[in-house]
Structures are given as C-alpha cells and as structure tokens.
Amino acid sequence: MPWQIEVLDGIDTGKKAGFINGVATIGRDEKQCNLILNDDQVSRFHARIKLHEDGTVSIEDLGSSNGTLVNERRISSAVIIAPEDKIQLGNSVLGLARTSDYAVKPDEVRRAQAVISIGRDPANDLVIEDHRVSRKHARLEQYQDGFYVTDLGSTQGTLIDGRQISGPVKLETGSWLQICGYNYYIEGNHLRDEQGNDVAWFNRQILQPGQLFNLQQVLLIPFSGRNSLKWLLGSLLTFIPVISFLADGYRYRLFQSGQQGTMEMPEWDNWGELFVKGLLFFLIASVYFLAPALYMTLALTAALRSPNLTTSLLVAAATPAILLNLCAGFILPMSWAHYAATGKFVDAFYLRSIIRDIGDVLGDYIKLYLVILLLGLCIALLYTIPILGILLGLLGTFYIYIVASLLFGQLYRLSLNKVKTG
Numbered sequence: 001m002p003w004q005i006e007v008l009d010g011i012d013t014g015k016k017a018g019f020i021n022g023v024a025t026i027g028r029d030e031k032q033c034n035l036i037l038n039d040d041q042v043s044r045f046h047a048r049i050k051l052h053e054d055g056t057v058s059i060e061d062l063g064s065s066n067g068t069l070v071n072e073r074r075i076s077s078a079v080i081i082a083p084e085d086k087i088q089l090g091n092s093v094l095g096l097a098r099t100s101d102y103a104v105k106p107d108e109v110r111r112a113q114a115v116i117s118i119g120r121d122p123a124n125d126l127v128i129e130d131h132r133v134s135r136k137h138a139r140l141e142q143y144q145d146g147f148y149v150t151d152l153g154s155t156q157g158t159l160i161d162g163r164q165i166s167g168p169v170k171l172e173t174g175s176w177l178q179i180c181g182y183n184y185y186i187e188g189n190h191l192r193d194e195q196g197n198d199v200a201w202f203n204r205q206i207l208q209p210g211q212l213f214n215l216q217q218v219l220l221i222p223f224s225g226r227n228s229l230k231w232l233l234g235s236l237l238t239f240i241p242v243i244s245f246l247a248d249g250y251r252y253r254l255f256q257s258g259q260q261g262t263m264e265m266p267e268w269d270n271w272g273e274l275f276v277k278g279l280l281f282f283l284i285a286s287v288y289f290l291a292p293a294l295y296m297t298l299a300l301t302a303a304l305r306s307p308n309l310t311t312s313l314l315v316a317a318a319t320p321a322i323l324l325n326l327c328a329g330f331i332l333p334m335s336w337a338h339y340a341a342t343g344k345f346v347d348a349f350y351l352r353s354i355i356r357d358i359g360d361v362l363g364d365y366i367k368l369y370l371v372i373l374l375l376g377l378c379i380a381l382l383y384t385i386p387i388l389g390i391l392l393g394l395l396g397t398f399y400i401y402i403v404a405s406l407l408f409g410q411l412y413r414l415s416l417n418k419v420k421t422g
Helices: 213-224 227-238 244-260 272-304 311-342 345-349 353-360 362-382 388-416
Strands: 003-009 016-018 023-027 047-051 057-061 068-070 079-081 087-090 092-098 112-119 136-143 146-151 159-160 164-165 178-181 182-189 188-194 200-202
Touching: 016 023, 016 047, 057 068, 136 178, 146 159, 146 164, 213 227, 213 388, 227 244, 227 388, 244 272, 244 311, 244 388, 272 311, 272 345, 311 345, 311 353, 311 362, 311 388, 353 362, 353 388, 362 388
Parallel strands: none
Antiparallel strands: 003 016, 003 092, 023 047, 047 057, 057 079, 068 087, 087 092, 112 136, 136 146, 159 164, 159 178, 178 182, 182 188, 188 200
16 A cells, blocks of 8 residues: 655645655755655654555654654654554654555655756756745656656645646656646656756766665766866865865765765856855864864873873873874764755754764775775875875875765765664
C-alpha cells in the first residue's frame, strides 16, 4: 500500500509528501527534506520515516531539539506507526495518508539518471522569478521508465494537468507541469514552456541516495575540459590575501555540488556572493581552531615560564592542544557541509547533529579523511622543490580543495539517507 505523510494540524496543515526510495525526511531544511515544515519548533532534520519491504512504516527522531511524539509519547528509538497514529513535531501534527493510484509506489522509483531543480533561488536549473514560487519549489527527475515530479513542500504547490501532487509522480508525455500559473512540458530531454522555448534540460548526472563516491572519477574531474581553467583560477585566487575568500566561496559551491550528487565543478560567477560565502567559510574554520590555539598559547607560555623547563614538559603542554586541533580538523568538513546545505552560518556549529552525521558514514569518512591527509602530504613535499615546486604546490592545494569539497559534500548527502532501525 503506497503512503504519504500529511500535516493534520499546524501552520502547514494539508501539506503532503511522499517517500523517495522508501525514505522520507521531515524538517525545516529546504534542500534535503521530503516534507518541509515552517514550524520554528521543528529542527532542520527532525525525523525520518521509513517504508519497510514488509509494508510496515517506522519513524525515528534525528536528535531534534524538541523531540518527536507518537500518540503523545516521546520516542527515543525507531518505532512502528499505523495510519491512526498521531505524530507530533513541534507544534505540527502529522499522520499517514493513503495515496491515490496517480502517485508512484516507492519501489517503482529506483535509478535516477538526471535531475532538474525548479524554484525561485538562482541556484536552480529552472529559475522562476515570481514571489509566489518557493526558493526550492519542485524537482523533476529522469528515470529509466520516464520522468517524475516531486513537490519540495512549496507554499503554492505543484500541479500536473491541474491536479496537485506531492510526489514522486510520473509526468506523462503530453502532460503539463504547472507551477503558479507557469506551464511546462517535456520533449526529448528538454523541458519547454508554453511557447516551445527550452527552459532547462536533463544534462546533470546524479548519484543514487545511497551510492558511494567513485574516488578515481572525482580525482580526474579537475583535469577535464573547462574544469582545468576553473582549477587554475582557483589556484591563483587562493594565495592572494583577502581575495582568497573568493576561493573559499567556490569551495562552498563545490560542497553543494557534492551534496546534490552531481560531482560537477560550478561556474565562477556572482563574485559578491562568492566573497561573502567564502568569508563565512573561513570564519567557521577560525572558530573551530580558536580553542586549540588559545590552549596551545596558554599551555606553552606556562611551560616556558616554569623554572623546571624541559623538553618533556613542552611536549606535555602541547599534546592536548595537538589533539584538540586533530579533533577540530576531523569535524570541520562535516561542519562546512552543514553550512553549505542550508546557507546558515549557525548550522556549522550544531555539534550533536554534525557528530551524528559523521557517525552515520564513519568508515567512509575516515577513509576519505586519510586520503585527503595523504594528498596534503604529497603537496607539502612539492613545496620543497625550488620555484617549480611552489607553482605545483599552488595548483596542488586548490586541487585538494576541489576533491575534498566534492567528496565530503557527497558523504553529507549519504549520511542523510542512512536509516537507523534499532
């Protein structure tokens, strides 16, 4: 039996969302959640509902601030729910609702080949500049058996031939995709408006929600086509004081590419936005390394003033600071990923959520972290070569930024699709 999640009471009453690959995430995050709630008492990633192969449905809390209640009882682990159960998140009450035959069963949607994002935000593939259109309004995906539309919890909703949908719902040949009075149809791999103009096309390959990165493929990305020029520009900007914030802003976009599963190098444009995002990107790292730096300074100062100064004393004073630095460096990539996912500076410091997401992909996270450390060591050795080594080091440093940002962004994406059952 296909199911949807419906908001029964609260600010978003009537809003519905379906399952994608048997999983639905609920929260305020507009990029990653299936059901987006505008309830201030709901966390960014509040709860996750899973449709099991045996037809049962379970819900788990994702470490939300205010908890998840099922029939007025707070849950601490995944529990099975039924259509008559009432689920409370913040001030919102949700329940399971049967979908019509018009919707797609979860097991019918498996292998997405490409995607078109639609909304008011300039980052979308199809940008509709209308205040009625949500920033992240809908997603149109190409699968082996056709094209499917998912509403992303938009305010005004998404329609196919006049019928409101949540998704994923198949967009048949000859059907109209309708968003706030704007009408589109598919012809070939192109999305066209009423006048027949191409407005977007399926050309971005995406990874499956649970698919791991292909390390070899990503290592080669900076060497392909125009990506080489993007790489060169980033390398030049990285080591110019203040201007380097532009390079950090580009890393922010690389994280977003990884999170979207596209594994693409974005364009260098919107320089003002790049600078601001890059400045905040830099500040996040500064905050994480501030405590270790202060501890190191105080500990070494105290050791140097000691009348019994020895090498062992200096090592003992520095060791805790070194460990703190290692911890900060380990957590930082996922912190950047949280910031890139929402664009909110404060989200980079929700340590409970960050550590939980790292734990969901811990094995792959450690492997990737070690790969990046190894690449960094190789680049450091390049700097020992006179003149030529410096030039190669500049290129190598931004090369690591590209690879690490794409892959850590994808690990963040993978962490969102890890479903706990116990």
